[in-house]
Amino acid sequence: MGFNEQVTREKAVTDLERSGVIEGDLSKEIGPDGVGHGPDSDSDDASAHKQAGVKEIEAITTVWEKKTLVLMMILLYLVSFVEMLLVSIQGNLNPYITSEFDLHGLSPVINIVSDILGGTSSLAIAKIVDIWGRTTGFMCLLLLNVIGNIIKATCQSIEAYAAGHTLYWVGHLGILYIITIMLSDMTSLKNRMLIIGINGTPNIAATFAGPKIAELFYENVNFRWAFGAFTIILVGFCIPVVLVMLWHQRKAEKAGLVQKTDSGRTWYQSIWHYVVELDLFGIVLITAGWALLLLPFNLATNTGRGWSSPNMIAMIVVGVVLLAIFVIWEKYFAPVQFFPFRYLKERTIIGACLLYGVMFLSVFIWDSYYYSYLQVVHDLSIVHAGYVLNAFSLTSSFLAPFIGFIISYTGNYKWMSYAGIPFVALGTGLLAKFRTPETHVGILVMCQVLNGIGTGIFAQCAQIAMMAVVTHQEIAVVLAIFGLFGSIGAATGNAIAGALWTNILPAQLTKYLPEEAKPLMPEIYGSFVIQQDYPMGSEIRSAIIKAYGIVQHKMVIAGSAFVPIFVLCVFLFKDVNVRKAKKQTKGNVF
Structure with a gap:
């Protein structure tokens, strides 16, 4: 040349x-x-x-031994266990926390904001771990997690709790996201979903332990100590991960495999450089746009004036405008694109992201208030309601390693993906029939199991489908896009569920409550705890159960409407044999 x-x-x-x-x-x-x-x-x-973070992890996996690889997988498994256990505990406590502030109906609002920010932040995290390295990203997300939990443990208002939960959720999703990236760094494409599937099995223990621990905290201490205690536990389990990574990073530097370079920038130049590099303006636009677009569907009924309030319409209009500005900014003006649109030219990535997003959209429509339904309608305790609710994730987590093994053994993921469609269609369809107060709880568990099988297959196959069509440098980015679609799907599902709940339940309570209890409707609607205070068989409790049954049935029908889209999403997958695919990772990997 x-x-x-x-x-x-x-x-x-x-x-x-x-x-x-x-x-x-x-x-x-x-x-x-x-x-x-x-x-x-x-x-x-x-x-x-290859960016510095990718080169760094490849150098680390080159200098460590097989026993260190096994140790890291065990340490990451323990961190995942603590994270999943805390999520289970929080999920069981959340209706009680919102009810403490007399705002039980606003439960999805908290999740909408946290889901959107958690999803959009993943693309920024992808840049951080590719530029600064996996260890730095892991420590930053741990800090956010800790700060969020401290705020939740000390909050005195629903606004403070929502702010704390948003920070915590960004940190939580970020830590699990980085763990997935690190496991991808440590595995071949052929064995990747087997290891990622095994790393998800702590959810099995969390399914049983979470509700019981939540009940013990609620009845014997308070929800605040649940967050405080597990913050300390999480930090204790994360420190060994950081130490092992830093030790081998230093070892790689001494071996000359990692070179530290001085950028030559001043501190303010560095700040501006990373503001541009992470496209913070793009993050603000997409986060604010989705939040303003989705929140009114849940807030309308709680503002007093409903949809007649100009604020509700204004929020939707501004949300749409901000999303349009985001697209224009990213397409024509962003110095560094926050959202890499070029990836959406690849049909497999489009199919995988849509599958993940629509899956969360469908599920969260009928799942958002399911825990409250189980306790109010079927009079289940915290523990037993948690078991029924978590049968979904329990099934997915239990099957994940087996799905990963089949993918590893056959090298095929596309035809496995098709196998999930009948399970989700049957599970969601049966819910439309059986989500009624008269249905035995055992049938509800069966529906949860069927949905867990289908979504477990989708989650595993969609991830490997994307990773099979990119290089090691691109793993973090495509997983971030994958998480973004999932978070937006969950937020949209929560918004639809919140809209149905806040617009239907109050009217149904007013309709079925006895005349003398009608003035109490706002109080009953606002507190999940007050609803349970009325004994089973009483006229007021029966009216509440009837109202719950009507709104829940509509939620399931709405969720079922999205199931046919799954077929199209899987059809878009390329049929890549992962056993014969190119080598992505270096060094001592599994």
């Missing part, structure tokens, strides 16, 4: 780096020989550009 050709090529590479394209173009990466190296290459080493 002549000097002029070399200069021309280096300028092209620099321009692509600045625009974010060479971070991982799916169709072609420019190699040293000027030849394109895409996902069909024999090796991921052909990539001309």
Whole structure:
């Protein structure tokens, strides 16, 4: 290659780096020989550009031994266990927490904001772990998690609790996201879903332990100590992960596999550099846009004036405008794109992201108030309501390693994905029939199990489908996009559920409550605890149960309407055999 050709090529590479394209173009990466190296290459080493974080983890996996690899998998497993246990505890306590502030109907509002911010932040986290490294990202997310839980433990208002939960949820999703990235760094494509599936099995224990621990905290201490205690426990389990990674990072530096370079920027130049690099303006636009678009559907009834309030319409209009501005900003003006639209040119990534998003959308419509339904309508305790609710995630977690093993053994994920469709269709369809006060709890558990099987298959297959069509450099980004779609799906599902709940339940309570109890409707509607105070068989409790049954039945029907989309999503997957796919990772990996 002549000097002029070399200069021309280096300028092209620099321009692509600045625009974010060479971070991982799916169709072609420019190699040293000027030849394109895409996902069909024999090796991921052909990539001309790997960011510092990716190079760092490859250096770490090169210098550590197999026993260290096993140790790291065990440590990450323990962190996942604590995270999943706390989520289970919080899920069981949440209706009691919102009821303490007499705002039980606003439960999904808290989740809408946290889901949106948790999803949108994943793309920023992907850039952080690719630029600064996995360890730095892990520590930053742990800090957010701790701050959020401290705020929740000390809150004196629903606003403070919502703020704390949002910070905690960003940290929680971020930690689990980084764990998935680290496990991807430590595994071959063939065995990846087996290890990720095993790492999800702590949810099995959390399903049984979470409700019981939540009940013990609620009855013997308070919800505040639940967050305080588990914050301390989480930090204790995360410290060994950080120490092992830092030790081997230092070892890789001494071996000359990682070079530290001085950027030459001043502190304020560095701040501006990362503001641009992380596209904070884009994050604000997409987060505010989705929040303003979805929140009114839950807030309308709670504002007093409902949809006649100009604030509700204004929020929706501003939300739509902000999302439009986000698209224009990202397409034409962003120095570094926050959302890499080029990935959506790959049909497998489109199918996987839509599958994950629509799956959460469908489930969260009928699941958002399910815990309250089980306790109020079927008079279940905290523990038993938690068992029924978590039968869904229990089934998914139990099956995940087996699904991963089948993918590893056969190399196929597309036809496995089709197998999940009948389970979800049957589970959701039966809920439309059996989500009534007269139904035995055992049938509800059966529906949860069927949905758990189907969604467990979808989650495993969709993740590996995306990772099979990209390089190691792109793993963090595509997993972030995957999480973003899931979070937006969950937030939208919560918004629809909240809209149905706040617009139907008060009217049904007014309709069925006895005349002397009608003035108490706002109080009954606002507190999940007060609803349970009325004994089973009493006229007021029967009216509450009837109202619950009507609104829950409508929620299930709404959720069922999205099931047919799953077929189209799976159809978009490319049929890549992961046993024969290129090598993505380096060093001592499984």
